[in-house]
Amino acid sequence: MSMGERPYKIVIGLEVHVQLLTESKLFCGCSTKFGAPPNTQTCPVCIGMPGVLPVMNRKAFELAVKTGLALNGEIARFSKWDRKNYYYPDLPKGYQISQYDLPICRGGYLDIPAEDGEGTRRIGIIRVHLEEDAGKSMHDEKAGRADSRIDLNRAGTPLLEIVTKPDLRSPTEAKTFLTELKLLLNYLEVSDCNMQEGSLRVDANINLHIPTDDGQYVATPIVEVKNMNSFRAVERALTYEAQRQYEAFLETGHKLGDVPKQTRGWDEDAQITRPQRSKEESSDYRYFPEPDLVPVTITEEELERIRATLGELPAEIRRRLQTTYQITAYDSDVIVNQGRAFVDYYCRLAQGCGDGKMAANWVQQDVLRTLNERQWTIAQFPVSADNLAELLRKVRGGELDTAKARMVFAEMVEQCCSAGEAIQRLGIVQVDEGELRRLCEELVAANPRVVAEVKAGKDKAIGSLVGQAKKRNPNINPARVKEICLELIQRQS
Amino acid sequence: MSLTRQEIEKVALLARLILTPEEVDEMTGQLGRVLEYMALLNEVDTEGVEPLAHAVEFANVFREDRVEKSLDREIALANAPHRDDECYLVPAVLGDV
């Protein structure tokens, strides 16, 4: 059901946690590498042993600033740290070091492609702050254990919490936002945003605005939805939840404020949301300033220095590719989604061969296909942009038809050689333009009936001339032959 | 400033303590008296006074993003009251994800 057809307006805000790409944890030197055996990446500090103290990871702080700048937020010149106190076995200190009243970044926005394909939608950011992750608690149903098992490898990993304004208007928009955020954070080298590995987690706050007869609307109670494990799950969960809330409203008439905020978990198997007992019932986190960490101040110079490391961001790159190389928004999306190195490859290729659209087709189809098949990154791809450009120039110049060019391309991939070398190896003889012309002149002269048909408007008749040309010389470029013959015929009349 | 038994019970839960009825009584009285004394601070005019959260004046203390050797798992778990060979164990937390 599209937005226009629903009997209600959906209001969604997201709370996203991303793990930062640092080598070590936020407050200690333990590795943040994913997948290690339980409790092999811990130390007295992240275990929260008696007497230990935290010390801030400089890179984590800088990545947080980078993110805030990229999201067009206001970076706090003075940041402080606070303790969020609650009890849970995966939180060994009994408190989480986070930021409460002075987060590192306030405000900002991320523009995402509009659902209807026209332009962009601006999604507001409320705040971005830095905090430490908790460990993992695992419940082994199979073994019928009465215990939960606690692994502290993850405890102390740096997290960025990004809270959006409730600006998202549909579950699809929510998914788009996450996709765009992931792209941005990948480009910034801030986070992998890989939900399967847990480096991105998202909770959603959703409610409905249901129009009333007098032109006003009534808001339903806000529900927090948790436990969504993929971007698609986010879309499905929120779609389900929106409809559920509407039905609930029709049944109970509950408005915002009538009942306390509910937490519901998404059940991937059953494809429904279920009420969840919140971890800390009516949580009183007793925030107070973290005495073990001194504040952080940042000067204008430092901010500019960090701003200079952002690099060109996805939205800018898309625009630039479209204007500079005359390609479509879709094309630029595909290219940008592959990362900076791929963008660089494309640009060099487009410049080298002089045809942005052709370059775009080739990278999206041939190059990307090959990369996927061979599980290569663009950095590992054996055909340099310059070499591929040479090949494409030959296609543009008529020396090779597309079919042959693909063969040459395949050879270049296998042999890591230039276009010229590949052509030679394959024994493709390039027919030069002069010879081609002479051939065409001969054929035109020898086929007056075909010429007459073409003149009469039957363009397809030219196919016979092309067929004859091929028989005479298998190396001809059929498209070029067709062009030249048509040109000759037109000149006649 | 008199505390009710109910408030004491609420604070005890927040502090993850469990008090016997006698302790609740005793605590209500003792804490009540102490809090009464704390009310002395209301005499002080702190309008426009910045809180002093840190005795040291400096800021910006960092460590570099370098990996250091973690504790051997056996050593890390050595003090754990209840464990299996890899993890700490606690009574099952329902609704775990």
Place this chain on the structure above:
Amino acid sequence: MTSLDRFPFDRCASELLVALRVGHVTSEDLVQAALAQIEKYDPHVGAFLAVRGEKALDQAREIDRRRARGEKLGLLAGIPVAVKDNLCMEGEPTTCASRMLANFVPPYDATVVARLKAADAVIIGKTNLDEFAMGGSTETSAFQKTRNPWDLERIPGGSSGGAAACVAARMVPLSVGSDTGGSIRQPAALCGVTGLKPTYGRVSRYGLVAFASSLDQIGPLAQSVEDCALLLEVLAGHDPRDATSINRPVPPYRELVFQRPDAIKIGYVPEMLSDGVSPDVVRTMEETLNVFRSLGAEIREVALPHARYAVATYYIMACSEASSNLARYDGVHYGYRTDEKAMLAELAEERRRLQQEGNLAALDDLDTALVRLYRKTRAEGFGAEVKRRIMLGTYALSAGYYDAYYLKALKVRRLIRQDYDQAFERVDMILGPVTPAPAFRIGEKINDPLAMYLFDLFTVSANLAGIPALAFPAGLSTEGLPIGVQLQGPPLSEERLLQMGYLFQQVTDWHRRRPPLIENDRLLS
């Protein structure tokens, strides 16, 4: 090997270092003497929770060997030292005098312990304290009482009661304690020894089991100011593992202590010598001021207008931070855990009962197994005073009360600091009492928490302001109990405090007096 005095630790550590260097004694001799002294007197004093005799002897012998080989040795080479049991020592139980950590063996050294080892000190054992350093009498220790060597029926002070008592009883020449609201200075004063709380950040807190993070500091206790200077030099310095540690070079305190400072202005607050303070303390203060006058110091009156709010400010802050610092003791990752089976059975029984009663509301509110695990573990692992402070702190930080208590306290704290800043524009240091009275009897105040807290009124301000303070013996009460005074100075003014303290100890001998226990060498049964 030459013979030793009856009490080798009557001598300063500096003297002992000379004796060691010239070969009059070996480190093994000193450790043997310490162990003998501990064996004789500690059954009565109860200063030590753990004595690592064999390991200490091994270490001592090794140091003697290295000395014989002509190797370079650390500043405290071969000197026996005692360490308060809230400082982590790798491979040794660190209990904080609590059932909660009775079996906790840290896999790491506190930075100060590492520094002691690097200085080749021989750590003899861990001393008793109030549980988690919360207290002023060492009575809240879960394991044993420590008694004041000057009168075994009286408290040694706290929370570093064991550290002060073992020095007073001549068991070791040096000990290391911690001071959050007076916990070095107060027991030093009550036991007739010298103790220093450094500037906040001067000594790394890494490995000190946290009580109140923004107030805790580690410091030396000894019989003399010069020994405190020596030990401070070893303990002090920047530590990259403590983000609040000051990054400035450590002055050679052990040399600077002997320098005579230039014209010093000493302030005192007349209000501190008024009612509520025992006549013995007042007299001692006046005599001390006279001594300083005779030494050439100019004495001035100063005002610390917000001093009367210090105790309230301190207790709100300290208890709030403590309630958070002690949240980690939950029986999950280390430390005491309640008997889980019994707990689950009890919980099941409660559930059955409530179901029978049909009490749905209470059933819904019933603790989960995990929550009950935490609650029982903490209720059984912590003593009464710790629980009281956790409750107070939790309340002060809880929703709706933060502004009125914790935030308010932080603001008053700034005013207290400003008082000192202003006073230090007029004087170089402030002389004042440490306690309003000498040591009280064991059991006298334990049931009156507020009375106990008010005993701290003179010491907490230095912690709130983060400034250094040196406590040293300055007299005896009419009953023969030690009375100490303290010099407080601006941040990082330790040298001058030590210099003045040293001068005082050159012209007086209070610090050389021995407790009757030692003086009479009575064997008590």
